Amino acid sequence: MPRAVTTRRKAVMTVIAWTVGLLIFFPILWTVLTSFKTEADAIAIPPRFLNFDWTLENYVTVQERSDYFRHFWNSVVISVGSTLIGLAIAIPAAWAMAFVPGKRTKDVLMWMLSTKMLPPVGVLVPIYLLFRDTGLLDTRIGLVIVLTLINLPIIVWMLYTYFREIPGEILEAARMDGAGLRSEILYVLTPMAVPGIASTMLLNIILAWNEAFWTLNLTAAKAAPLTAFIASYSSPEGLFYAKLSAASTMAIAPILILGWFSQKQLVRGLTFGAVK
Amino acid sequence: MSTKASRTAARLMISPAVLLLLAWMIVPLSMTLYFSLLRYNLLMPGMESWAGFENYRYFFTDPAFSAALFNTLALVGGVLVITVIGGILVALLLDQPFWGQGIVRLLVLAPFFVMPTVSALVWKNMFMNPVNGVFAWLARVFGLQPYDFLTQAPLASIIGIVAWQWLPFAALILLTALQSLDSEQMEAAEMDGASPLKRFWFITLPHLSRAITVVILIQTIFLLSIFAEILVTTNGGPGTASTNLTFLVYMQSLLQFDVGLGSAGGVVAIILANIVAIFLMRMIGKNLDA
Incomplete structure (x- = not known):
């Protein structure tokens, strides 16, 4: 049975490691996501994770202005x-x-x-x-x-x-x-x-x-x-x-x-x- | 290979780098020293006069100085504690077998490549803002009062932001060191019945000591000069609550145009950096020679 234990351990480790990795990475991910939101969606409460209208408008504005x-x-x-x-x-x-x-x-x-x-x-x-x-x-x-x-x-x-x-x-x-x-x-x-x-x-x-x-x-x-x-x-x-x-x-x-x-x-x- | 001719050639090849660095050190440094002894304000051109040690006296008795000194050390110390302990934990985690190791490594590493002004502004506005920030929303979800991080705990907040930037550095270096650990020794200890905690304390930690030393040394050099994060988040305030030595000198010389006072502060910053460097080198010198 040692192999089964190893696989389970590996699965648990996978969950923990990904959680930690995503938490550390989250501010960057959040920044990238927010860059595709409208200003209203960007401060929506509760925060919108993926359920917003994607737009490229901000990129255009930053370049133009x-x-x-x-x-x-x-x-x-x-x-x-x-x-x-x-x-x-x-x-x-x-x-x-x-x-x-x-x-x-x-x-x-x-x-x-x-x-x-x-x-x-x-x-x-x-x-x-x-x-x-x-x-x-x-x-x-x-x-x-x-x-x-x-x-x-x-x-x-x-x-x-x-x-x-x-x-x-x-x-x-x-x-x-x-x-x-x-x-x-x-x-x-x-x-x-x-x-x-x-x-x-x-x-x-x-x-x-x-x-x-x-x-x-x-x-x-x-x-x-x-x-x-x-x-x-x-x-x-x-x-x-x-x-x-x-x-x-x-x-x-x-x-x-x-x-x-x-x-x-x-x-x-x-x-x-x-x-x- | 070391003939006389090649020696001379070698000297010629090295000298541009040495001369440039020498000039880079000596010219501005002696200017700073000289200015620090003058009464010299950019708003009053042509009024420079000898001041002796007056600037130093003023600088040391300025209450902002002791605050800045404390903040500088707290900033370096706080970030070091978080990143070294956090870095060891993250490195131990990444060293375990799990699916997607390569990708998680990249995720953990990412904050290191974010420029200081970006990370500070993103944390300030999108996370720590008491109205629209993610933390404020989380607080409300749990029925708590949102906390105005940068006003109520400015230094701690900046420590948090800077620690986020440097955690990947510590974790990556410690992970690399961890991967060179002799697995046979570990297995032998395991067979002898040593608990995981004991194995960590007596085998892993001593093995990591050299890498930890390097992390502390390199981070300290950079952390003593934290500037951008303070400039874009709190501007040193409220009051002097988040002003470090670097920021204090910047304010005196480029905002108040007091060249004399700013230079005196610059000299003090150099002396402080040297004290820290000597202290560190001595404390960990053995470690680096090994």
Whole structure:
């Protein structure tokens, strides 16, 4: 009879786990559902779960009234731009630290990590004034610069943990076979490094997309990405739950899907390789 | 492989990253330090003058400071307790065999990808609103008085919102650690008649200690600087009931334009972060080396 018990246990576990999972996910589900309601249905009592007239009107309104796509595009430019520049700076650094480790490599890595401990508010005033004086306030370039710098330590660390796992012997083998430095990098190392670089890129885009200290403080109308755009709903007028939900759904959907695809690499990336 | 030439090349490859980070640290930091010693308000340009430690004296004696300090620590502590304990429970649950594991994992993970302004506004309006929120409706269903979360318990409400965002992070990392647990050891303990609770306490928990350490360390870095959630829900209020150090400095420098005072606050925030970092590193240093 042990098998029957296991199956029953599994069934019970299934119910509990799904309940917990759906409870945690519920606020997101509720937001998505509400985005398809009319404003009246959105505040109906008792709340309407699926029994309402589905409408796309909110999405149209959000786009027309507040130019959602401009903010969406700002988010794309800022998160992808800062990630690509960060990678360009970090790949050589991580590469050198992983393959030509010196006595102080560990110290440099720890120091880089320690710069993440610097609370952003400690440098808010000077950055704000520097940006004001150089005309970088409320520009995408300005935010790309800041986000590149604050995420650089994470990029270097992630890449380092990936590169370190590429065995050095494979290089020697390639050299024995008469490969030059160029073909070594091109045909041996690059293919092995690409997965690590890809997951670093993905995670960093997610982090930059959701960054909400600098994006809120350094932008106004022009360069505001979605984080700042959504914040404008904090002082509402009239009924706005359905519109807030539509704007929220559009702001989180792309990154949620990206995040779900990258969940396998997420843990090691977020813990700097300390947990795999 | 470490010839002299490759060493030099390596140094060249590392230096852009190091120099940029060095500049990013030193330039604004020294500016903050310098401003903190000035009487400097953006509303009165050209009136900057030396103030010595006056800004610090003012900052420390401001009742808002002690409130903000307390709120900062309560916010970090509260969220850590909820996410670590909740994260362990969720991880243990997800580690059990059940149907649809992959999908439930995705559901649990989802809140982590929601940007702070969205999650804060959704919770504030659609759940915690005392008139139209889901919680108010639930309260009425059970015959209770709806509770105005963000007015009556602003800090606790924000702790709840932030904990929801970080629970997936803790759960995912602890789950990953859990899956590397040696099952033979578990089976041996089971055969020796150890109860599930004992097995958890003496085998699972020690195995998780490293992952818990990492969770606490990384979350603390982010939680000390919570800002957006406060800005869009309570704006630090009522009064200073939900103002943390980050928000206090933001108000002083960008709303009251007091650059000197805000900079002094910034320096204090940096010192606090460093104290917490050293404290944490020391407390858990052994754990990370293992």
